[in-house]
Each structure stands twice: as C-alpha cells, then as structure tokens.
Amino acid sequence: MMKKTRDTTAQEMEPVIFCDFDGTITQLDVTDQILSHLAHPSWREIEQQWMQGLIGSRECMERQVALVNAPLEELHAAIDAVAVDADFVPFCKFARKKRWPVYVLSDGFDYVIRRILKRAGVERQFRSGSTLFASALSVEGRRLTLSFPHSQEPCAHGCATCKAALITRLQEGRRPVVFVGDGMSDRFAVEVADVIFAKRQLLAHCRVNGIACHPFETFKDVQNGLERLLVPLPARRLHHAAVAVS
Ligand SMILES: [Mg+2]
Ligand SMILES: [Zn+2]
Secondary structure, eight states: OOOOOHHHHHHHHHHHEOOOOTTTTBOOOOOHHHHHHHHHHTTHHHHHHHTTTTTTTTHHHHHTTTTTTTOOHHHHHHHHHBOOOOOOOHHHHHHHHHHHHEEEEEEEEEHHHHHHHHHHOOOOOBBOOOOTTEEEEEEEEEEEEOOOOOOOOOOTTTOOOHHHHHHHHSTTTTTOOOOOOEEETTGGGGGGSSSEEOOOHHHHHHHHOOOOOOEEHHHHHHHHHHHHHOOOHHHHHHHHHHHHHO
C-alpha cells in the first residue's frame, strides 16, 4: 500500500491563494457599478483622490458609500447584473482537490460578495472572517453604512481591508503566496506575494515598478499557470536528472 508521505519541502511548495474580488472574480468592478448606478456623481471625485494616493481606500469607501441613496431592490439589481468569471468555480474545485486554501480579500462589500458567491454556488467555501475578508455593509432603508471588522486598526496605507496584513497573517508559515488581482487596491498585496497573477491596472502597476507577474484574463489562465509553476519537487528533480543524463 502506498503510504502518503509529505516531506516539509513538498509542503512548502503548496501555495496559499489570495484573490481580489471586484474585477478579478467578477468581470466588472461591482463596487464601481453600485456607485455609478446608485450614488451621487461626486463619488468619482473621491475615487480620483484615492487614485492619486491622497486618501486611503478606507476613507474613500466610507465617503463614497455615504453618497448612495437607493432602495434595496435597486441595490440587488445592480449586484445581480454583474457576471462572475465562468472559470472561477472550476478553479475553486481545482484548488479544493489540491487542498490549497483560497481566500477572498476585498475592499468591497461583504454583503455584495456573499450575494454573488451564492449565485455562483460557492458561498459555503467563503465565510466572512475565515476565508472571506471584506468591508461590512449595513443597509438601513435607502442608506448604506460601512464598517471594517477585519482591519479595525487602520494600517499605514489607510486600507479598508488591509490585504498585505491579512496575507502575512494567513500565510501559514513559509508556504508560497499566490495573489490574483486586477486593481490599484492590490498594490500593497503584491509586495508580500511570491507568485502574482495580474490584469488591468495591477498589471500596469507591476510593469511600471518592475514587479514580476503573470498576466491573466480568466481563472483558467491562473489554474494553467499554477499547474505549470508548481510542479511537485520530486517530479522536478526527476526531470532535471533526465535532462542531465541525456
Ligand atoms: Mg479589483
Ligand atoms: Zn493596508
């Protein structure tokens, strides 16, 4: 009978995967969709201040959310119009099979994220405070308020959800950190990641700053990339040995 042994080296090769939500798991940025449909147009000025680095995402989101004035049905309609990357659910199954933990880290709203993950059928895999970390949204009538249960102490970046701090906390020793993201809210996270999959603004940010990353479009690209990159060590050694002999 084959005894399943795992040496520490092989264990270290097993990654922990952290994914941004808006624009990464979803095709569009849901937070931007909600604001553009339901908030006073001045939300864009606040966005500009954040893009320019004048304010952190925490202050940005708090001020933007205060500009929303809409009934719950309109909020739900805006959320339900946003599609999920069709390859995300197969990716979750792939990671679960490999026993690689997957976390969702987002400056966005937990209420929104849970509703979308439920629609995709993977809500049980992502629980607030254990595998999903996002800003907490409360709906009161036509108004929304935000709180930050997972980053109570504001970080030096002024993040709503400090992805860099969470990655450092959840990394489980020396396991390689894989980060998947698309936006400026991911720029501190990539500083603590070993393998980066990036698109849109995050890809541009990595290129400008000389940060090594893998461009991706969908989670199929991430899955293929991980399968290529994270060949188990023994197989790799065999491969090298074969090459050396020939
Ligand atoms: Mg994003
Ligand atoms: Zn931070």
